[in-house]
Amino acid sequence: MLTRPLCPDDGPVPDLMTLAVDCGGGGIKATVLDDAGTAHADPVRVPTPYPLPPDLLVDTVADIAAALPRAERATVGLPGMIRHGVVVHTPHYVTRSGPRSRVDPDLVDRWRNVDLRAALHARLDVPTLVLNDAELHGAGVVAGSGVELVLTLGTGLGSALFDGGRLAPHLEWSRAPLRRGTTYDQYVGEPERRRLGNGLWSRRVVTVVEGLRPVFWWDRLYLGGGNSRCLGPAALARLGDDVVVVPNTAALVGGVRAWDLAEG
Numbered sequence: 205m206l207t208r209p210l211c212p213d214d215g216p217v218p219d220l221m222t223l224a225v226d227c228g229g230g231g232i233k234a235t236v237l238d239d240a241g242t243a244h245a246d247p248v249r250v251p252t253p254y255p256l257p258p259d260l261l262v263d264t265v266a267d268i269a270a271a272l273p274r275a276e277r278a279t280v281g282l283p284g285m286i287r288h289g290v291v292v293h294t295p296h297y298v299t300r301s302g303p304r305s306r307v308d309p310d311l312v313d314r315w316r317n318v319d320l321r322a323a324l325h326a327r328l329d330v331p332t333l334v335l336n337d338a339e340l341h342g343a344g345v346v347a348g349s350g351v352e353l354v355l356t357l358g359t360g361l362g363s364a365l366f367d368g369g370r371l372a373p374h375l376e377w378s379r380a381p382l383r384r385g386t387t388y389d390q391y392v393g394e395p396e397r398r399r400l401g402n403g404l405w406s407r408r409v410v411t412v413v414e415g416l417r418p419v420f421w422w423d424r425l426y427l428g429g430g431n432s433r434c435l436g437p438a439a440l441a442r443l444g445d446d447v448v449v450v451p452n453t454a455a456l457v458g459g460v461r462a463w464d465l466a467e468g
Contacts, residue, residue: 223275223328224459225265226337227282228252228430229296229303229359232264233456236273241344241457245272255311256297258318266327278332279459280324281340283362285376289321289334293376295389296359303359304395333462336374337455338362341428343371343465344458345450350423353416357409357431360389365420371465388412397431406439413443426450 219238226233233249248268253260265280284294296303298311321334335343341364342354348369356362361378364371378389390396392412397405413425427435427443428450435449 220277221273221275222460222463223269223272223278223330224340224456225268225278225280226340226455226459227261227265227280228337229283232268234265234268234272235456236275237456237460239460241460243456247453247456248272252296252302254299254301254305255308257311257314258291258320258323261297261320262323262327265324269328275330277330277463278324278328279340279462280320280332280334281337281455281458282320282334283337283360285374286320286334286336286339287374289319289332291315291318291320291334295379335462336362336364338429339364339371339374340458340462341450341452341455342366342426342458343462344454344456345426345428345448346465347424348465351420352424352426353420353422354426354428355413356429357392357427357434358394358429360393361391361412362429366465369465382412394431397434402434403436403438405434406436409435410439410442413447422446424448428452428454 222237224235224237230252231249232252233247235243235247236245237243248271253264282294283296285292294315298307298315299305300308321332325332338354338356341356346352346366346369352366354364363378379387382388382391392408425447427447430452432449
């Protein structure tokens, strides 16, 4: 955690304020929190604009930040493969009009290897972290003990893995084929939830969890994201005591904790 120097006569150290931004396929939301994770403003949410080149995302985050209290650092989560603040791949922002729409080759080129952390740092003029959005969510919920897996259920399926509170390298295994060419992302993503209804979709989530258990052997699995609240009672009863459903607001709290949990 970043700290300020304190002289004997300075009194209590004021809270370090963090701008936390959760960039999703359908919306971008943000708030400003203190060191304890307490929000100092109501969250601001805007629809994700499409088409969305990198400079427009930076502009959108800056516009949201301008409507919130001043922060001394920023944490931004977005879908895809992010390495040390550099976007290797993002699935939604390379499309013409949002998730499941046609991919725009020009946007693929513009997003490839974008140093988003540097761009946001320059625009916001504060130290900035950029992570995968599931990693941001996980930072807000993990206990920091044992192997903890975080799955986020939303537009698609996000994931983050922690060991002893340390963030493991990100894997986009949700894009791997599950059956008949369907990926995990497609199998339990929002389009299938809408098509199947919550009951049948919940059974699919249970199938995914049971299939991943012998792969990860987690000590605790957290299910979050906007669609975690759609899991039915029967599915929740089958998941087991080592599976916990957590609120979607955890992503914003994770904006504070990510500075302690993420690898430098």
